[in-house]
Amino acid sequence: MSQHRVIVVGGGLAGLSASVRIAEAGLPVDLFSLVPVKRSHSVCAQGGINACNDVARQQGYSEYEHFDETVYGGDFLADQHPVLEMAMWAPKIIDLLDRMGVPFNRTAEGRRDLRLFGGSLFKRTHFAGATTGQQLLYALDEQTRRFESEGKVTKYEFWEFLGPIVEDGRCVGIVAQDMRTMQIRSFRADAVVMATGGNGLVFGKSTNSVICTGAALARCFRAGAWYGNPEMIQVHPTAIPGADKLRLMSESARGEGGRVWVPRKKGDTRDPKSIPEAERYYFLEERYPKYGNIVPRDIATREIFDICVNEGMGVDGKNQVYLDLTHKDPDYLTRKLEGILDIYEKFVGDDPRFTPMRIFPAVHYSMGGLWTQFVKGSYNPAEPRKKHASGTPAPIDWKVGQGMLHGAPTNMMTNIEGLYAFGEVNFAYHGANRLGANALLSCLFDGLFCGLSVANYVRDGKPGKTPASGMAAQAFDAAAAKEADRMNRLLGTVGKGGDASVNPYAIGKELGDEMTAACTVVRSGPRLAQCLSKVTELRDRYSRAVLSDDASWTNQSFSYSRAVGDMLIAAEAMVKAADLRKESRGAHYRTDFPTRDDSQFMKSTVAKHDPATGAVSVELQEIDHALILPEARTYGKKS
Amino acid sequence: MSTATKLDPAAAQRAANRKSAKAGRTVIFRVKRCEGPGKPSRWEEFKVPVPPGANVISCLQHIAANPVTTQGARTTPVVWDSGCLEEVCGACTMVINGRVRQSCSALIDDYAPQEGDVMVLEPMSKFPVVRDLWVDRSRLFHNLQRVKAWVPIDGTYDLGSGPIESPASQGTRYKLSECMSCGCCLEACPQFNLEEDKAAWDTSFIGAHAISQARLFNEHATGAILKDERLDALMGQGGINDCGNAQNCVKVCPKHIPLTESIAAMGRAVTIHGIKKFFRGE
Numbered sequence: 007m008s009q010h011r012v013i014v015v016g017g018g019l020a021g022l023s024a025s026v027r028i029a030e031a032g033l034p035v036d037l038f039s040l041v042p043v044k045r046s047h048s049v050c051a052q053g054g055i056n057a058c059n060d061v062a063r064q065q066g067y068s069e070y071e072h073f074d075e076t077v078y079g080g081d082f083l084a085d086q087h088p089v090l091e092m093a094m095w096a097p098k099i100i101d102l103l104d105r106m107g108v109p110f111n112r113t114a115e116g117r118r119d120l121r122l123f124g125g126s127l128f129k130r131t132h133f134a135g136a137t138t139g140q141q142l143l144y145a146l147d148e149q150t151r152r153f154e155s156e157g158k159v160t161k162y163e164f165w166e167f168l169g170p171i172v173e174d175g176r177c178v179g180i181v182a183q184d185m186r187t188m189q190i191r192s193f194r195a196d197a198v199v200m201a202t203g204g205n206g207l208v209f210g211k212s213t214n215s216v217i218c219t220g221a222a223l224a225r226c227f228r229a230g231a232w233y234g235n236p237e238m239i240q241v242h243p244t245a246i247p248g249a250d251k252l253r254l255m256s257e258s259a260r261g262e263g264g265r266v267w268v269p270r271k272k273g274d275t276r277d278p279k280s281i282p283e284a285e286r287y288y289f290l291e292e293r294y295p296k297y298g299n300i301v302p303r304d305i306a307t308r309e310i311f312d313i314c315v316n317e318g319m320g321v322d323g324k325n326q327v328y329l330d331l332t333h334k335d336p337d338y339l340t341r342k343l344e345g346i347l348d349i350y351e352k353f354v355g356d357d358p359r360f361t362p363m364r365i366f367p368a369v370h371y372s373m374g375g376l377w378t379q380f381v382k383g384s385y386n387p388a389e390p391r392k393k394h395a396s397g398t399p400a401p402i403d404w405k406v407g408q409g410m411l412h413g414a415p416t417n418m419m420t421n422i423e424g425l426y427a428f429g430e431v432n433f434a435y436h437g438a439n440r441l442g443a444n445a446l447l448s449c450l451f452d453g454l455f456c457g458l459s460v461a462n463y464v465r466d467g468k469p470g471k472t473p474a475s476g477m478a479a480q481a482f483d484a485a486a487a488k489e490a491d492r493m494n495r496l497l498g499t500v501g502k503g504g505d506a507s508v509n510p511y512a513i514g515k516e517l518g519d520e521m522t523a524a525c526t527v528v529r530s531g532p533r534l535a536q537c538l539s540k541v542t543e544l545r546d547r548y549s550r551a552v553l554s555d556d557a558s559w560t561n562q563s564f565s566y567s568r569a570v571g572d573m574l575i576a577a578e579a580m581v582k583a584a585d586l587r588k589e590s591r592g593a594h595y596r597t598d599f600p601t602r603d604d605s606q607f608m609k610s611t612v613a614k615h616d617p618a619t620g621a622v623s624v625e626l627q628e629i630d631h632a633l634i635l636p637e638a639r640t641y642g643k644k645s
Numbered sequence: 646m647s648t649a650t651k652l653d654p655a656a657a658q659r660a661a662n663r664k665s666a667k668a669g670r671t672v673i674f675r676v677k678r679c680e681g682p683g684k685p686s687r688w689e690e691f692k693v694p695v696p697p698g699a700n701v702i703s704c705l706q707h708i709a710a711n712p713v714t715t716q717g718a719r720t721t722p723v724v725w726d727s728g729c730l731e732e733v734c735g736a737c738t739m740v741i742n743g744r745v746r747q748s749c750s751a752l753i754d755d756y757a758p759q760e761g762d763v764m765v766l767e768p769m770s771k772f773p774v775v776r777d778l779w780v781d782r783s784r785l786f787h788n789l790q791r792v793k794a795w796v797p798i799d800g801t802y803d804l805g806s807g808p809i810e811s812p813a814s815q816g817t818r819y820k821l822s823e824c825m826s827c828g829c830c831l832e833a834c835p836q837f838n839l840e841e842d843k844a845a846w847d848t849s850f851i852g853a854h855a856i857s858q859a860r861l862f863n864e865h866a867t868g869a870i871l872k873d874e875r876l877d878a879l880m881g882q883g884g885i886n887d888c889g890n891a892q893n894c895v896k897v898c899p900k901h902i903p904l905t906e907s908i909a910a911m912g913r914a915v916t917i918h919g920i921k922k923f924f925r926g927e
């Protein structure tokens with residue numbers, strides 16, 4: 007086995023957990039990341055990570071209910087078997103993180119504390135202060151560093167992934183570029199795991215980090231990997247509007263009792279604290295008496311949007327509503343939410359312990375991503391069950407492999423053999439809407455559970471007989487040369503004049519504005535058609551792009567400009583899929599088709615790119631819904 | 646106001662600036678530029694319109710999209726490092742108006758409230774410059790290897806939960822664990838110097854950042870298994886004895902990590918460890 011290697015692209019939670027798991031299985035790992043892995047976007051996650059736990063279990067909660075909530079929360083678009091396996095493993099994953107030293111908040115007795123999160127009536131969210139993602143990422147970063155110090159993981163930080171190398175339908179390596187020296191070269195591998203996270207930058211400003219362009223996904227897409235449910239983009243209900251970024255106000259602010267409201271009287275300019283209770287409109291509580299402020303994200307987002315855009319009731323006539331914590335004890339808030347409250351104070355200047363925050367929805371997460379496969383596990387009821395009644399006994403207990411067959415080589419493999427997708431970059435688990443605190447879980451689950459699949463594939467699959475290290479150099483050299491050509495063509499435009507219309511930054515900004523306006527909270531056929539022609543226009547302008555820096559050393563603006571080209575292609579897939587889905591489901595809401603249509607659309611959209619023509623097409627594909635019967639997703643809304 | 650703001654006079658000044666900030670103004674950015682290792686540095690100035698809520702990064706983004714100097718000359722976009730834009734990843738650290746800090750959380754209203762005010766941006770000086778404001782901080786991560794900053798678990802198999810821990814102990818560790826490896830404490834430290842020769846890293850001063858991380862893992866029940874190895878690392882050349890106790894580090898730490906407390910705690914532990922070793926005849 008010594009000649010085999012695995013490449014992991016991305017050092018967020020998914021990439022690091024995969025690296026640790028694969029290295030532990032005895033395969034050397036080459037780990038690529040745009041940034042030192044400790045600075046990956048996962049560091050931003052604030053709220054927590056979901057898992058069934060002993061307290062909730064004794065109150066009637068179960069792994070099965072977590073599974074049921076996730077499928078229901080995703081509006082029945084996710085393949086169900088993988089979700090089942092993920093929920094089943096969740097408590098074990100928390101235990102492992104605990105052993106790694108994650109400082110989870112503790113109860114008086116010294117056990118792990120829990121909080122309430124959207125989409126559940128049970129406390130099932132584990133957290134470490136208000137920086138859970140940071141704490142989990144650091145724990146995995148530390149374990150990776152340990153393997154690195156033993157020579158089992160080799161890091162390539164500040165390297166940019168440019169594309170997979172596919173030979174005879176099998177992925178055998180990647181092309182990457184050193185962002186400092188600008189050297190482009192190929193790397194061989196017997197399997198490649200993409201763990202490159204989300205793509206918020208397609209929408210311009212979002213809650214994502216500045217590196218979340220999704221270009222890595224788009225590069226796989228261009229190389230023939232399918233893109234599943236590209237239209238499913240989560241808009242988070244509560245973000246802080248900002249000049250460079252829309253900073254997230256975590257859902258835990260609502261979980262800890264935050265109340266969302268606007269003044270009952272339009273254009274009421276009084277100081278919020280002087281507005282009496284009776285003159286405040288707590289619209290989530292009134293419209294959803296059962297869940298109140300903790301309705302899932304898509305619902306909260308649409309209601310806030312409705313209040314501001316349709317009803318014109320936004321605070322000060324702007325697109326903003328109050329998220330109010332001032333009724334809570336300030337010390338309690340400091341203890342539970344210090345990190346996120348500090349962010350608000352730092353960037354806005356008001357202290358949310360004493361002044362209601364002003365928030366508005368922002369693009370946050372991509373449920374869609376590289377299409378992946380799986381091998382079903384052993385739980386296969388004769389008939390799908392009805393939605394699980396909350397708090398009732400689970401039909402099945404924990405056992406390995408009921409949802410997915412543990413170690414099956416194709417688990418989370420894309421349609422390209424040997425090319426895997428883990429974490430936010432795949433389309434699994436979350437369907438049409440992700441529940442809060444389920445993303446960190448899916449990233450870790452992919453790495454830890456499906457990491458074994460990668461090891462098994464390398465050992466028992468084609469690489470077992472023909473390792474990439476023994477293949478002819480030609481394909482590798484050609485792939486690197488093609489990328490060098492692409493770079494030289496773009497750099498050759500520097501100094502060629504050109505106005506703003508061919509400035510890649512301007513093109514990127516226009517793309518973001520258009521996608522936000524047409525393809526987020528509210529969509530319609532005519533508006534999407536308009537958006538598609540805008541994207542086509544931008545693609546045409548991009549083909550004539552003129553860059554501003556031809557430095558052959560650390561050329562950041564070149565790297566961004568190249569990514570804009572990839573973002574445009576991903577955007578086209580999103581718009582086309584949103585147009586094809588003539589219904590409303592989860593995060594995807596169409597004014598011209600406002601209801602869910604299971605008979606036609608309880609299916610994945612799968613986008614494909616034709617490398618010969620550059621054309622993007624989208625088709626529908628059956629999903630696995632053998633476990634739970636779909637039912638209307640209302641969260642008890644009062645009509 | 647958070648307690649941090651109350652105690653820090655500079656923070657109070659920033660808050661006052663914020664209140665008096667003029668809407669619709671332009672601010673001058675003086676940026677120290679360098680095309681790469683071994684190349685000379687030069688200064689360039691940019692005029693940047695400042696919308697409400699602007700910070701150093703949003704202004705650098707403006708410059709990247711319009712790379713024209715105050716003199717009207719076209720230049721290359723300024724290069725800098727950034728990630729989260731929420732002061733949680735540590736990437737965007739630089740020296741702003743003479744003080745090291747994160748550029749994403751540096752609000753222009755706080756620093757340059759009036760028309761024509763100047764913002765001065767420089768790269769950190771204790772790490773080699775890659776280009777412009779971007780420096781290479783690999784040494785900082787290397788130092789985490791020096792002190793074995795991890796919990797030596799038996800692997801990822803299901804072996805039950807971790808040790809029970811009191812809320813107080815969790816509180817201590819959580820605070821230390823918020824360190825984002827930004828390097829502010831090293832930039833400010835008189836004992837921590839630029840070292841481009843990797844071979845010399847293991848014997849050069851390790852700095853407050855890694856000392857505090859060693860403490861974090863020594864405080865964990867399983868992490869403490871490697872306690873002696875961490876103390877050995879801190880006892881050697883470039884270890885804790887090089888700290889001159891100037892306490893600059895703790896003043897600039899954006900996460901308010903109790904660095905001097907960590908240094909004191911590790912100093913004591915190293916002394917005891919040394920005595921034990923002496924009596925064992927090692």
Ligand SMILES: Cc1cc2nc3c(=O)[nH]c(=O)nc-3n(C[C@H](O)[C@H](O)[C@H](O)COP(=O)(O)OP(=O)(O)OC[C@H]3O[C@@H](n4cnc5c(N)ncnc54)[C@H](O)[C@@H]3O)c2cc1C
Pocket residue numbers: 015016017018019020021038039040041043046047048049050051052053054055138139165166167168201202203204213214215217221222254370371428429430431442443444445446447449
């Ligand atoms: C503000 C915020 C708060 C959140 N809070 C929560 C929460 O409380 N709970 C929850 O469950 N989820 C939360 N999420 C979602 C969750 O954080 C993400 O879905 C998750 O962290 C993604 O992890 P990942 O490993 O897939 O990718 P990331 O952490 O995004 O890592 C991607 C990696 O890929 C690398 N990369 C990308 N492109 C390239 C390329 N071209 N070449 C080389 N490397 C590349 C990057 O360098 C990085 O290392 C939150 C998200 C945001 C934005």
Ligand code: SF4
Pocket residue numbers: 830833834835836837852853887888889890891892893894895908
């Ligand atoms: S106390 Fe020690 S580590 Fe901190 S600045 Fe002073 S010399 Fe440096």
Ligand code: SF4
Pocket residue numbers: 823824825826827828829830831853854857897898899900901902904
């Ligand atoms: S201790 Fe503070 S200043 Fe030093 S690296 Fe960590 S966060 Fe930065």
Ligand code: FES
Pocket residue numbers: 726727728729730731732733734735736737738747748749750
């Ligand atoms: S960009 Fe992450 S700390 Fe500033």
